[in-house]
Amino acid sequence: MIEFTLWDIVRNLLLAARWTIVLSLIAFVGGASLGLLFTVLRLSGNRLLKVMIGVYVDVFQGTPLLMQLFLAYFGAAALGFNVSAWAAASVALTLFTSAFLCDIWRGCLEAVPRGQWHASRVLGMDYLQTMRHVILPQALRLSVPPTVGFSVQVVKGTALASVIGFVELTKAGTMLNNATFAPFTIFALVALIYFALCYPLSRYSRYLERRLYDAGMR
Amino acid sequence: MTLVCVKDLHKSFGDLEVLKGVDLDVAPGEVVAIIGRSGSGKSTLLRCLNQLEQHDGGNIEIAGQRLDAEAMAPSELSRNVGMVFQSFNLFPHKTVGENVMLAPVVVRGVNKQEASRVAREVLDKVGMLEKFDAYPAQLSGGQQQRVAIARALAMKPKVLLCDEVTSALDPELVGEVLLVLEALAEEGMTLILVTHEMKFAHDVADRVVFMHHGRIHEQGDPKTLFNHPRTPELRQFISAVR
Numbered sequence: 269m270i271e272f273t274l275w276d277i278v279r280n281l282l283l284a285a286r287w288t289i290v291l292s293l294i295a296f297v298g299g300a301s302l303g304l305l306f307t308v309l310r311l312s313g314n315r316l317l318k319v320m321i322g323v324y325v326d327v328f329q330g331t332p333l334l335m336q337l338f339l340a341y342f343g344a345a346a347l348g349f350n351v352s353a354w355a356a357a358s359v360a361l362t363l364f365t366s367a368f369l370c371d372i373w374r375g376c377l378e379a380v381p382r383g384q385w386h387a388s389r390v391l392g393m394d395y396l397q398t399m400r401h402v403i404l405p406q407a408l409r410l411s412v413p414p415t416v417g418f419s420v421q422v423v424k425g426t427a428l429a430s431v432i433g434f435v436e437l438t439k440a441g442t443m444l445n446n447a448t449f450a451p452f453t454i455f456a457l458v459a460l461i462y463f464a465l466c467y468p469l470s471r472y473s474r475y476l477e478r479r480l481y482d483a484g485m486r
Numbered sequence: 487m488t489l490v491c492v493k494d495l496h497k498s499f500g501d502l503e504v505l506k507g508v509d510l511d512v513a514p515g516e517v518v519a520i521i522g523r524s525g526s527g528k529s530t531l532l533r534c535l536n537q538l539e540q541h542d543g544g545n546i547e548i549a550g551q552r553l554d555a556e557a558m559a560p561s562e563l564s565r566n567v568g569m570v571f572q573s574f575n576l577f578p579h580k581t582v583g584e585n586v587m588l589a590p591v592v593v594r595g596v597n598k599q600e601a602s603r604v605a606r607e608v609l610d611k612v613g614m615l616e617k618f619d620a621y622p623a624q625l626s627g628g629q630q631q632r633v634a635i636a637r638a639l640a641m642k643p644k645v646l647l648c649d650e651v652t653s654a655l656d657p658e659l660v661g662e663v664l665l666v667l668e669a670l671a672e673e674g675m676t677l678i679l680v681t682h683e684m685k686f687a688h689d690v691a692d693r694v695v696f697m698h699h700g701r702i703h704e705q706g707d708p709k710t711l712f713n714h715p716r717t718p719e720l721r722q723f724i725s726a727v728r
Contacts, residue, residue: 387575390536390566391589405579
């Protein structure tokens with residue numbers, strides 16, 4: 269049996285953490301792009317689109333991410349598509365993220381007081397002018413803290429990708445544990461690395477929120 | 487000659503009929519104060535005049551422009567009607583100057599220099615020129631309301647609607663806003679105000695309109711109306727607010 273030093277364990281975990289970061293970035297960038305598209309479509313005034321996006325958001329918010337991953341991986345296989353764990357995890361996490369961000373941003377748009385619409389209307393601005401000059405700049409500022417805050421959920425969500433065989437931080441921890449039988453050390457280290465990734469994001473989100481408060485936006 | 491002509495105006499919210507046939511003519515330069523209990527329909531009347539609410543029946547004509555059931559383009563309406571709200575509704579992400587300049591630039595296509603010149607002119611009029619680069623959050627309520635008045639004036643409306651513009655203010659800040667409105671009235675601006683400030687209505691308005699249960703119950707020049715109310719409802723209202 270090969271002996272693992274503590275450094276070996278840490279080194280392997282850190283190497284695997286790269287894939288946690290990459291998967292998080294894919295999910296966040298992809299999810300944000302898709303979420304933005306859905307937010308715009310929702311605002312377009314088309315009732316059918318609005319209902320469909322509403323259902324989409326409800327489905328992804330109302331089912332466990334784990335099931336979404338299973339469906340993306342095993343479901344695709346059952347349908348005859350041979351998808352890698354990489355692709356399945358990326359797709360599932362992207363869809364999951366887009367549903368939540370779309371809903372967060374809808375809330376931010378609605379959080380801009382109705383009086384802003386009335387004032388703009390009375391000054392002669394139409395819907396698009398009001399959106400562009402009055403509503404979006406305010407909604408954008410409101411959206412930054414919860415969006416950054418949600419990115420923490422995305423990072424932690426990537427851990428579930430381990431169950432479909434994607435080797436990221438959690439999966440690497442499980443594999444190392446199978447070889448070393450030192451679960452406490454290993455999973456403490458795994459948790460610590462997640463914390464190191466998430467804590468700065470949480471702090472940044474809180475900082476942004478406070479700045480928003482100071483700017484008198486709330 | 488009339489600037490605002492309202493005939494048999496009806497408006498319902500679901501089963502609740504808020505306006506039950508209102509007739510009101512306002513001459514250019516006239517200052518009309520609308521008083522009445524909450525729920526009497528006075529704010530709804532004001533909101534129908536600029537299509538924030540769409541009326542169900544009757545006619546509204548402002549400066550020869552008829553407001554039909556079909557909503558007019560906001561930019562068209564803003565040529566005639568300006569409005570100031572109880573809650574100011576300044577744009578919090580823009581400076582005082584930008585608040586005033588936005589609509590002239592975006593809606594009218596006025597160039598920046600001209601918009602800035604007009605903004606300084608109207609801000610000077612309300613005594614807020616030195617706050618040109620401040621943000622709304624840095625101002626008191628009274629100052630914010632004065633900026634909101636300037637913002638409305640920058641669009642050069644023919645009539646300015648004021649919806650309880652002092653109701654959200656601390657008592658010591660009410661005076662500065664009323665002074666601005668009084669100066670506008672003296673300048674010949676046509677004003678239609680929904681107000682709870684009876685003294686202001688008494689001193690500044692040319693005509694006071696008392697609304698009750700969705701109708702104009704009694705109207706007339708302020709001295710007669712306040713000193714010799716004809717109907718028991720107005721008598722009761724006046725004694726209640728004094």
